[in-house]
Amino acid sequence: MTAVPADAAVTDRLLDGLAASVRERGYRDTTVADIVRHARTSKRTFYEQFDSKDRCLIELLRRNNDDLIAAILAAVDTQADWRIQIRQSVDAYVEHIGARPAITLSWIREAPALGAAAQPLHRQAMVKLTDMLVTLTANPGFRRAGISPVPASTALILLGGIRELTALLVEDGGDVHEIAGPAVAAATALLGPH
Known part of the structure; x- marks a missing residue:
């Protein structure tokens, strides 16, 4: 087992502290004092790692986005029928945001x-999300159906719509699982055979 460098472990604790405070209070109402309280460390330690609360949020969101992409890629069976792959992608997305709606809304x-x-x-x-969609639509399940990889601009339109639907549902306190149906329908229409 490889030891985690001290700074990396401290950074992880601070990011976890920020995530906990965002879930509890929202980002706007979170203070550095809240972050360090959750992280069980000091403001001095915080400022050794980040020059501001905003920089801490940016790092938290960067990692969260990377985790989202990894979760989607891990969930997709590239040999499966393209429609199944769309469902797998959407389900992985919904599971990820459902576990951290406040972080998603902050993003x-x-x-x-x-x-x-x-x-x-x-x-x-x-x-990265657009590249992921282009790559996924170039896999064997899509090729067997005669589907060409989605253009990056179309992928961006799909992603933007899903993001906005996500924000509206989270803001309204809705069930994030309600995203699945419309997201699958939109992805099927945009990514499927033409």
């Missing part, structure tokens, strides 16, 4: 309010 609503500091996060996440 969709709070991060853009951070302005230029969060712009690279948003762009990187959308590029």
Whole structure:
């Protein structure tokens, strides 16, 4: 077993502290004091790792987005029928956001309010998600159906719509599982044979 470097372990604790506070209070009402209380550390330690609460959020969201992509890729059987793959992708997405709706909402609503500091996060996440969809639609299950890989612009339109539906449901306190039906229908229409 490899030991985790001390700074990495501290960073992980602070990110977990931020996540706990976001679930409890929301990002806007979270303070550095809340983060360090949840992380069981000091403000000094916080500022040794991050120069601001916003930078801490950006790192939390970057990791969350990477975890989302990994979860979707792990859930998809690339040999399965393309319609099954769409369902597997959507189910993995819903499971991920259902486990962390407050973090998801922070990514969709709070991060853009951070302005230029969060712009690279948003762009990187959308590029990675778009690339994931292009790659998934180039796999054997899609090829057998005669489906070409989705253009990146179409993937971006699909992702943007699903993100907005996600935000609306989470903001309204709805059941995130309600995303599944419309997301599967939209993905089937946009990614399927034409």
